[in-house]
Amino acid sequence: MDVLAISRWQFAIVTVYHFFFVPITLGMSISIAIMETIYVKTGNENYRKMAKFWGKLFLINFAIGVATGIVQEFQFGMNWSEYSRFMGDIFGAPLAIEALLAFYMESTFIGIWIFGWNKFSPKGHAALAWLVALGSNLSAIWILTANSFMQEPVGYALANGRAEMVDFFALIANHHLWYQFPHVFFSGITQAGFFIMGISAWHMLKKTKNIEPFKISMRFGAKAGLIGIIFVVFIGHFQGQHLTAHQPMKMAAAEALWETENPASMSLFAIPDQANLKNSFNITLPNILSFLNYNKFKGEVKGINNVQKEYEKKYGPGDYIPNVLGSYWTFRIMVGVGFLMLLIAFIVYMKTRKENFECKPFNLKIIFYSIFLPTIGISTGWIFTEIARQPWIVFGLMKTEQGISKAVSVGEALTTLIGFTVLYAILIVFTVQLWKKYAKKDMDEDYEPINPSEA
Amino acid sequence: MDLNTVWFILITVLFIGYFFLEGFDYGVGMLLPFIAKDDTERRMIINTIGPHWDGNEVWLLTAGGALFAAFPEWYATLFSGFYLPLFLMLVGLIVRAVAFEYRSKEDSLKWRYNWDRMIFLGSFLTALLWGVAIANIMRGTPIDATKTYTGGFFNLLNPYGLIGGVTFVVLFLFHGAVFLSLKIGGEFQKRIVETAQKLWLPSVIMAVIFILYTYFDVDIFSAKGLSAFVPPLLAAVSLVLSGFYLKSNKAGISFILTSLTVVFITVAVFFTLYPNVMISSTSPEYNLTIYNASASQYTLGVMTWVAGILVPFILVYQAWSYIVFKKRLTKDSELEY
Numbered sequence: 066m067d068v069l070a071i072s073r074w075q076f077a078i079v080t081v082y083h084f085f086f087v088p089i090t091l092g093m094s095i096s097i098a099i100m101e102t103i104y105v106k107t108g109n110e111n112y113r114k115m116a117k118f119w120g121k122l123f124l125i126n127f128a129i130g131v132a133t134g135i136v137q138e139f140q141f142g143m144n145w146s147e148y149s150r151f152m153g154d155i156f157g158a159p160l161a162i163e164a165l166l167a168f169y170m171e172s173t174f175i176g177i178w179i180f181g182w183n184k185f186s187p188k189g190h191a192a193l194a195w196l197v198a199l200g201s202n203l204s205a206i207w208i209l210t211a212n213s214f215m216q217e218p219v220g221y222a223l224a225n226g227r228a229e230m231v232d233f234f235a236l237i238a239n240h241h242l243w244y245q246f247p248h249v250f251f252s253g254i255t256q257a258g259f260f261i262m263g264i265s266a267w268h269m270l271k272k273t274k275n276i277e278p279f280k281i282s283m284r285f286g287a288k289a290g291l292i293g294i295i296f297v298v299f300i301g302h303f304q305g306q307h308l309t310a311h312q313p314m315k316m317a318a319a320e321a322l323w324e325t326e327n328p329a330s331m332s333l334f335a336i337p338d339q340a341n342l343k344n345s346f347n348i349t350l351p352n353i354l355s356f357l358n359y360n361k362f363k364g365e366v367k368g369i370n371n372v373q374k375e376y377e378k379k380y381g382p383g384d385y386i387p388n389v390l391g392s393y394w395t396f397r398i399m400v401g402v403g404f405l406m407l408l409i410a411f412i413v414y415m416k417t418r419k420e421n422f423e424c425k426p427f428n429l430k431i432i433f434y435s436i437f438l439p440t441i442g443i444s445t446g447w448i449f450t451e452i453a454r455q456p457w458i459v460f461g462l463m464k465t466e467q468g469i470s471k472a473v474s475v476g477e478a479l480t481t482l483i484g485f486t487v488l489y490a491i492l493i494v495f496t497v498q499l500w501k502k503y504a505k506k507d508m509d510e511d512y513e514p515i516n517p518s519e520a
Numbered sequence: 521m522d523l524n525t526v527w528f529i530l531i532t533v534l535f536i537g538y539f540f541l542e543g544f545d546y547g548v549g550m551l552l553p554f555i556a557k558d559d560t561e562r563r564m565i566i567n568t569i570g571p572h573w574d575g576n577e578v579w580l581l582t583a584g585g586a587l588f589a590a591f592p593e594w595y596a597t598l599f600s601g602f603y604l605p606l607f608l609m610l611v612g613l614i615v616r617a618v619a620f621e622y623r624s625k626e627d628s629l630k631w632r633y634n635w636d637r638m639i640f641l642g643s644f645l646t647a648l649l650w651g652v653a654i655a656n657i658m659r660g661t662p663i664d665a666t667k668t669y670t671g672g673f674f675n676l677l678n679p680y681g682l683i684g685g686v687t688f689v690v691l692f693l694f695h696g697a698v699f700l701s702l703k704i705g706g707e708f709q710k711r712i713v714e715t716a717q718k719l720w721l722p723s724v725i726m727a728v729i730f731i732l733y734t735y736f737d738v739d740i741f742s743a744k745g746l747s748a749f750v751p752p753l754l755a756a757v758s759l760v761l762s763g764f765y766l767k768s769n770k771a772g773i774s775f776i777l778t779s780l781t782v783v784f785i786t787v788a789v790f791f792t793l794y795p796n797v798m799i800s801s802t803s804p805e806y807n808l809t810i811y812n813a814s815a816s817q818y819t820l821g822v823m824t825w826v827a828g829i830l831v832p833f834i835l836v837y838q839a840w841s842y843i844v845f846k847k848r849l850t851k852d853s854e855l856e857y
Binding site for chain 2: 067070113125127128129131132133135136138139141142143146147149150152153154155156157158160161162164165166168169170172173174175176177180181183184196224225228229231254267429430470471472473474475480484492494496502503519
């Protein structure tokens, strides 16, 4: 392997791993803030128990999310220094703003939140939870501002041998960002919903003694999951249309559509054959792809081979086709998992609307195992959006192979690739161990009422 | 003053914040396995920085982000050049962060003490490697015409670099011990003060060696003349004084003085560098400066607005977080971690 391949693998591994935890932080921070707020408004002690119980699980996640987050910020300079030189004038700013605006807020207030249960009134403590949630979710806006620039560069000019920022507000107004951020934000909400539902289902299955707060949690999770996934799917649909217009190669690869079609048919199951620039097997639904893109059964959708020719004219000779097999299937898994979650969240929501609902053990098991669905959907979504942009690191401006560090040798890159992978593998063992331990607790265990002396 | 200089100063401020705050965090982390008699005392130690370490670490993240935004070439050269040390530092920071949150979540002493070893290791590695890195940045490293570091890993482990590393470790140990003597009460505090007193002399000796070595190994007179003496001298004076105040049981003043030591050392480092940011030992022509390594004037302008608006808020709420948890911890305190 060369430095390029190793650096790409390392980026993929540390980033996808980091993003196992990020959506939980995004969604759970809001969920916990809501629980604390309901407790303040209603005085229902169950919600305080819930905030504490889910808060513990949230913190186990938060620690490893923060820890693996530092790598994210450093690795552009470490492994992608030529990228950093060429794009730093634009790309560095949102990262610095993310730290100044979001990380300080999130990290300072989470510390006060953890240690402040008995130092603040319930109202004050709920305010802290909201500040943590605000900080976390603000950070998503800024890192996605940076990522959106890589997908759809705006507000820049080529000068002094690099890309320079000429319009900061164009960066923030990037249309890509305002599809991507809500998509990510609501996938965080979905993630939290399924996390809460899954663990609550386990307790109902095991008939935990104090089941009431878990039933409330189940209902809470179903609502979060359903609201989240409806928006994810809805926004995802328009995001796809936007991508077809701005990154036609990405969406053609997502559909394994080699030749331009009008009306275009949607593929249900394809085995792309990249060497021969066609599919070796494909089942299609006529007209549907046009419908998905233009809301009517007609309309031209560009194929991979046609876009390739266009790009050769525009950017010079070269291979502009991403890995179609990977793009096609990661996209399909993402969409498939999304609709599966929509179905599950809808059914659970309908079933849990009544105050004293019951669930069959078989259904509880399904809900429990659904805990992994958001992670699968989100990870494949990210892998799709990054690999289907290739060969570009910044679309149309810089190729991935141009971005790597010249100072890093194969040996050094391999050392860190193996080092991070082994370290992360070990850490997940401990994380899961603690998650299991704390997820299995009854909410009354370890629970301290507000004034122990008066209780 | 031009925007490049403004941002050089802001980067200096971010590193001051980082070394001042995480300096005592790392010191506390390194002392943890050695000064506590039992698990309760260990928990007291960890809980002194419990609410703060995460917020303190953001100073490093922000310094990294600000470097990227304001001086992309500096960020690119430094981070790709010091590749393996940074990797080791990241490993240290990762295990340390996870350890704080996980160590008290199981009852087994073996589990807890193993995580404490990770807290020690992470704190030690990070302190050591920053010392090594800072010393090498001042001394100059092989950098070619394309602003690429060409020295490899072992080039960084020269005597001056290593002395820098050891100095940071000892200094942070002392800074951390003084911090603990301020944050812990009861009988345990007496033992901590004793430890701090023992650490004072080694840190004075290392600081003096490091400062003297700097004058012999790093060319700073030619550019700065006698003014280059001022910040290191102030650092040395504060460090010496902090020991005396510790002896007369004024831990508060002593802590202010160790903090000033860290501040002046950081100022000395950046003042020595200015207007360079990375010195090339290959040829002075290849030096990275605040001008040839910087972002565009437009980006610097945008970032100046952003920092100008946000930094005051950050200072206020971080300071407030210390006021909220200002009480000394004793055996009877409620321990979260």
